[in-house]
Amino acid sequence: MTATDTVTAQARKITYRDAVREGLRAALLADPRVFLMGEDVGRYGGCFAVSRGLLAEFGPERIRDTPLSESGFVGAGIGAALGGMRPIVEVMTCNFSLLALDQIMNTAATLLHMSGGQFNVPIVIRMSTGGGKQLAAQHSHSLEGWYAHIPGITVVTPATIEDGYGMLATALGQPDPVLIFENQTLYNMEGELAADAGPVDLRRATIRREGRDVSILTYGASLHKALQAAGNLATAGIESEIVDLRVLRPLDDATIMASVARTHRVLIVDEGWRSGGISAEIASRIHEQAFYDLDRPVARLCTAEVPIPYARHLEEAALPQVDTIIAAVQTLVKP
Amino acid sequence: MPSLGADMEAGTLVQWRVAAGDTVARGDIVAEVDTDKGVIEIECFESGVVERLVVEPGAKVPVGTVLAEIRSTDQLPPHPTGGATAPSSAPAAAASVPASTAVPLEPPRPTPERRVRVSPLARKRAAEMGLDLSMVQGTGPGGAIQVADVERAEPKVGPPGPAQASPLDSMRRAIAAAMARSKREIPHYYLQTRIDMSQAQAWLRAQNQQRPIEQRLLPVVVLLKAVASALRDVPQLNGFWIDGEHRLADAIHVGFAIAMKGGGLLAPAIHDVDRRSCDELMADLRDLIPRARAGRLRSSEFTDGTITVTSLGDGGVESVLGVIYPPQVAIVGFGSIADQPWAEHGMVGVRPVITASLAADHRATDGHVGARFLDAVAHHLRAMENS
Numbered sequence: 001m002t003a004t005d006t007v008t009a010q011a012r013k014i015t016y017r018d019a020v021r022e023g024l025r026a027a028l029l030a031d032p033r034v035f036l037m038g039e040d041v042g043r044y045g046g047c048f049a050v051s052r053g054l055l056a057e058f059g060p061e062r063i064r065d066t067p068l069s070e071s072g073f074v075g076a077g078i079g080a081a082l083g084g085m086r087p088i089v090e091v092m093t094c095n096f097s098l099l100a101l102d103q104i105m106n107t108a109a110t111l112l113h114m115s116g117g118q119f120n121v122p123i124v125i126r127m128s129t130g131g132g133k134q135l136a137a138q139h140s141h142s143l144e145g146w147y148a149h150i151p152g153i154t155v156v157t158p159a160t161i162e163d164g165y166g167m168l169a170t171a172l173g174q175p176d177p178v179l180i181f182e183n184q185t186l187y188n189m190e191g192e193l194a195a196d197a198g199p200v201d202l203r204r205a206t207i208r209r210e211g212r213d214v215s216i217l218t219y220g221a222s223l224h225k226a227l228q229a230a231g232n233l234a235t236a237g238i239e240s241e242i243v244d245l246r247v248l249r250p251l252d253d254a255t256i257m258a259s260v261a262r263t264h265r266v267l268i269v270d271e272g273w274r275s276g277g278i279s280a281e282i283a284s285r286i287h288e289q290a291f292y293d294l295d296r297p298v299a300r301l302c303t304a305e306v307p308i309p310y311a312r313h314l315e316e317a318a319l320p321q322v323d324t325i326i327a328a329v330q331t332l333v334k335p
Numbered sequence: 336m337p338s339l340g341a342d343m344e345a346g347t348l349v350q351w352r353v354a355a356g357d358t359v360a361r362g363d364i365v366a367e368v369d370t371d372k373g374v375i376e377i378e379c380f381e382s383g384v385v386e387r388l389v390v391e392p393g394a395k396v397p398v399g400t401v402l403a404e405i406r407s408t409d410q411l412p413p414h415p416t417g418g419a420t421a422p423s424s425a426p427a428a429a430a431s432v433p434a435s436t437a438v439p440l441e442p443p444r445p446t447p448e449r450r451v452r453v454s455p456l457a458r459k460r461a462a463e464m465g466l467d468l469s470m471v472q473g474t475g476p477g478g479a480i481q482v483a484d485v486e487r488a489e490p491k492v493g494p495p496g497p498a499q500a501s502p503l504d505s506m507r508r509a510i511a512a513a514m515a516r517s518k519r520e521i522p523h524y525y526l527q528t529r530i531d532m533s534q535a536q537a538w539l540r541a542q543n544q545q546r547p548i549e550q551r552l553l554p555v556v557v558l559l560k561a562v563a564s565a566l567r568d569v570p571q572l573n574g575f576w577i578d579g580e581h582r583l584a585d586a587i588h589v590g591f592a593i594a595m596k597g598g599g600l601l602a603p604a605i606h607d608v609d610r611r612s613c614d615e616l617m618a619d620l621r622d623l624i625p626r627a628r629a630g631r632l633r634s635s636e637f638t639d640g641t642i643t644v645t646s647l648g649d650g651g652v653e654s655v656l657g658v659i660y661p662p663q664v665a666i667v668g669f670g671s672i673a674d675q676p677w678a679e680h681g682m683v684g685v686r687p688v689i690t691a692s693l694a695a696d697h698r699a700t701d702g703h704v705g706a707r708f709l710d711a712v713a714h715h716l717r718a719m720e721n722s
Contacts, residue, residue, distance in 0.1 A: 264456050264482065295456040295482045296475070335474045335483065 011194050017187040019165040020050050020158075024088065027168055028058050031086055034172060037064035037073060038090030038126075047092045048128060048187050074100035074125065078108050081123040086172050093135075094127040094143040094181060108177040109152030120175040124168065129157075130183040130221055130271055131319055137307035140315070142271040144181040144220070145278030148248035154178040155249040156202055159223040161191035163246065166200035178202070183221040183271075205252040207259065211239030213333050215259040217282060218269035219245040222320050226269055229325035238333055248278055256282065257290045264295040265332050269320050274302035301328045336390075336400045337377065339370055339637035342512040344469040346370045347395040348402065357385045359405065364633065366402065371509035372601055373630025375637060383407040397451055397469070452479035461485045470508065506599040517661050521576070525656050526705045527692035530713040531679075532672050535561075536687050538719040542613070554672060555646050556616045557719060558689075562644055562667050563587050563608035565711035571700045572665040572693075572708050573641050581664065581699040590640025590660065591620070593627045601627050602643050602660060603636035648672060654690035664696040665705075667712070689716075 014022070027034045036051060042065040045052030055063040066073040070091055077089035091097045097104070108121045131140035148155045154174060158164045164182065171178035208223065209230050216226045223244050230240035243259050245251070260266055266286060270279035283298040304318040336346050349367040353359055359379045366377040386404040390396055453461075453468055457480045461468050464485065471488045473480035535557050543551040566573040566587050574583040587609045590602035605611075605619050626632055642663055647655045648671035657666035670690040677686035691712055693705045 292455045292459045295454040335481070 011192040013190060014161060014193045015187065016161055016164045016182075016189045016191070017048065017050055019161045019191075019193050020168070020182060020187075021052070021054070022193070023165040023168040024051065024054060025057070026165075027086075027088070027172055028054070028062060030169070031172070033084065033086040034088065035062040035064065035080075035085065036088045036090065037066050037077065039066055039068055039073075039092050041065060041090050046090070048184065050182075050187070051090070070096050070099035071103055074103040075107065077123050077125070078103060078111075078121055081108075081121050082111075082119055087123050088168070088172070089123060089125045091125060091127040093139050093184070094129045094147075095138055095141050097125075097127050097143065104147075104153070104177070104179070105150050109150050112152065112176060121177050122172070122175050123177050124171045124174075124180065125177065126168075126180045126182060128184045129181040130185060131303070131308040131315055132185040132221065134310060134312055134315060135184070136310040140184075140308035142220075142273075142303065144179075144248055145270065145272035145281075147179050147181075148251075148278050148281070150249075152176065153249065154202055154247065155181065156247050157181045157183070157219040157245065159183070159186065159220050159244055159246070161189070161193050162197055163200055165193055165197050167202060169199040170202050173199070174202070181220065185221045186224075189224070202247055203250070203252060205246055205255040206244045207241060207255070208244045209240065209242040211241040211263065213239045213263060214265045214267060214329050215241045215243055215256075215263045216267050216269060216325070216329070217243045217245060217256060217259075219248065220271060222269045222271050222325075225320060225322045226325055229322045229329065232322070232326055233329055236330075238329060240329060245282075251282065251285065253285055253289060256286065257293075260286055260290040261293045264293055266294070266296075266298045267325070267328050267332055268298065268300045268302075269325055269328075270300065270302045271319060272303060273305050274300060275305060277302060296332055299328055299332050301325060336368070336396050336398050336402055337380075337634050337638065338398045339368075339372070339375055339634055340509070340513070342509045342516070343370055343398055345395050345397045346375075348390050348392050349374055350392050351388055351403075352376075353385050353388075353403075355385050355387055359383065359385060368634070371505040372637065373506075373627075373632065376631065376633045377402075378634050379405070381405045381407060452477055454479060454481050457482045457485045467505075506595070510600060513660060514658050517658050521659050521661065522697040523659060523694050524697045524702055524705065525692065525694050526702060526709055527654055527656070527668075527690055528709045528713060529675075529688050529690050530716050531677060532687040532689050532716060535716045535719040536672070550614070550617070552613055552617050553620070554648075555669075556613050556620065557716065558646060558669050559589055559591070559605065559608055559616055559644060560613055561712050561715040561719075562589060562642070564715040565708050566642065567609055568711040569704060569708040571704050572695060574664055574699070575641075575662040576664050576696050576699050577662050584641035586641065588639040588641045590643040590663070591623070592643060592645035593624055596628060601632070602640060602645075603627055603632050604638075604640040606635075606639065642667065644669070648689070654692050656692050657694045659694055659696055664699040665708075666694050668692040668694070 024036060040047050041051045042055040042060065042063045051063065074089055077087040080087045091100065108123055111119050111121050129144055130142050144155055144157055156167050158167045167180060171180060209227060218226045226242050230242055233240055241259050241263055243256060268279040268282050270277055272278055279300045279302055283300060286298050301320045301324060306318055308318055309315050347369040349369050351366050353365045359365055360382045361379055363379045364376045365379045368375050368377050383405040386406045388403045390402045452473060460482050466485060466488055468480060471480050471484050473484050475481040539552055539554060539557060570583055573587055586607055588604040588606050589608045590604050592600055592602045594600055603623055643660050643666040645655055645657050645666060646669040648669055652670050654670040655668035657668045659666050672687050672689045674685050675688040676683055677688060691709055693709055695705045
């Protein structure tokens with residue numbers, strides 16, 4: 001055992017960005033079929049610096065810069081997956097993924113069905129999502145809820161260091177397309193990554209904080225706002241249970257309903273828009289499956305139904321925030 | 336669904352006596368409703384044509400719920416919202432009490448026709464506890480009943496189980512609610528006086544000698560008549576205390592306390608006692624008492640009482656100090672008529688004597704008014720031979 005091994009055997013302080021990069025490295029090291037491609041992932045090191053250093057380590061065959069052509073390179077990734085490779089395709093932000101929506105929905109998600117079960121498409125598509133960095137309306141939307149509408153794919157939203165690191169390996173092991181939505185505001189988040197961190201499941205929601213008074217169902221960057229709100233609410237005697245949804249398709253109904261059965265009051269915090277969003281789907285399932293456990297109608301806190309503004313104060317006002325979560329919970333629990 | 340008492344929150348429609356298209360007149364019996372106090376015949380308070388029966392037999396609905404829509408004969412075809420129905424608006428809520436009383440028996444409920452709001456969890460928990468949700472006060476948004484309200488509510492007495500509360504239990508609860516409210520809200524004052532019944536009894540004997548047995552008058556008729564006559568002299572005790580205001584009634588409808596076999600109590604109203612003859616009053620009682628005991632009273636009889644009389648003379652007690660039935664402001668009690676020593680004109684003799692008592696609401700009247708009333712009762716009883 002070397003000195004380096006001893007150090008790495010302990011939990012490391014690490015950013016979410018570095019955890020994602022470590023996940024990519026581990027995947028590239030583990031399986032020669034794995035490669036990364038996307039806009040600026042090579043020489044530039046990735047728009048959010050996630051893939052910095054990977055080109056030098058793994059070479060241009062496995063870290064491939066692409067033209068600005070989402071439909072083209074996502075389609076190429078699908079072809080590679082059909083050809084036996086394990087492609088990781090990075091789409092810079094989910095806003096641009098709409099250019100590749102035809103490839104994702106009509107090809108990747110559909111081919112298994114259209115081929116009578118002959119062709120799985122084991123592609124992993126990573127995208128950044130969300131607002132809060134003053135990148136204006138064409139770079140700041142949250143479209144993971146839209147993608148969760150599509151049968152045939154898995155949609156995951158890693159919100160923690162552990163999930164940022166571990167979801168990729170599990171996704172690469174899936175026979176069918178997995179979309180990973182990394183919230184832009186999480187890349188600088190620091191946390192601990194266990195020395196034995198590894199693949200994590202892609203089926204379960206997780207209770208991040210236990211509480212008896214209200215269930216806050218959320219995911220992505222809103223998870224951390226909810227946790228902070230829960231801390232403040234606890235000083236006022238309100239105990240919030242925080243459910244990190246983690247996977248938006250398929251939704252983990254069992255964990256959600258078990259939490260509802262404990263608290264009887266639900267707030268869904270969703271950075272997507274309210275109308276027709278994933279929050280509406282979750283609320284509907286709760287009414288279908290846990291109606292008789294409810295003591296209040298399900299409440300939702302979503303992003304204002306506007307293109308995300310550029311101005312900082314307007315952008316902050318448009319997104320769910322700690323204080324608006326606190327206010328929503330207080331309304332929900334007061335007699 | 337009319338309110339058939341201050342404590343009534345909901346009623347179950349047992350059956351319709353009319354069908355859509357029937358022509359009805361005010362006062363017609365249109366439906367039967369099961370309440371805590373038994374099955375009650377509901378009188379119509381509008382004239383017109385039944386447009387639509389809204390509530391199905393078997394449904395339990397809160398007070399104020401539209402039961403049926405009636406198109407007035409002098410009205411255009413109904414508004415789509417059913418505007419022809421009496422209790423569908425705030426002013427009409429007062430009219431949901433049958434119109435023969437000018438004063439509504441209780442303040443209009445704030446949201447008369449709205450469904451009771453109960454959270455799904457609260458409804459489930461109440462069912463598990465065997466709790467009647469109409470007995471639960473909601474504290475949630477818009478008065479919604481939440482699980483905490485259910486758990487705060489009094490648990491059902493007796494072993495848990497799906498068994499339905501018996502009608503007697505619900506009558507007991509209704510009495511408990513009304514009497515507890517009375518003692519909680521009404522500052523009672525009490526007066527009593529002994530009254531020589533010689534003249535009244537002599538008058539009764541003379542009357543009854545001329546009558547076949549089935550038409551003979553009972554002493555209680557004389558007592559009712561004397562109370563009604565005294566209320567004409569002292570009208571302040573005939574009415575209600577509603578919303579911090581003393582409201583006099585413009586008719587004298589005496590609620591007469593009737594004990595139920597097997598326990599419980601009803602006080603259906605005898606209408607216009609001051610204008611009825613003793614024979615008519617006796618006929619009223621002969622009709623009313625068996626109907627009350629069979630649980631077949633009419634809605635107006637439940638709601639119209641302007642004062643209550645309780646006579647416990649049959650039980651041999653000397654006097655009774657009553658508990659006022661809110662929102663009334665007085666209750667008159669009579670004990671038994673018994674031979675007692677009586678001093679008059681410096682002589683002691685034996686006379687048939689009754690003790691009359693008054694419990695009255697001190698918010699509405701003072702002891703002086705009560706004293707004048709009891710004196711008037713005594714005066715009218717002593718003057719019976721002249722009537």
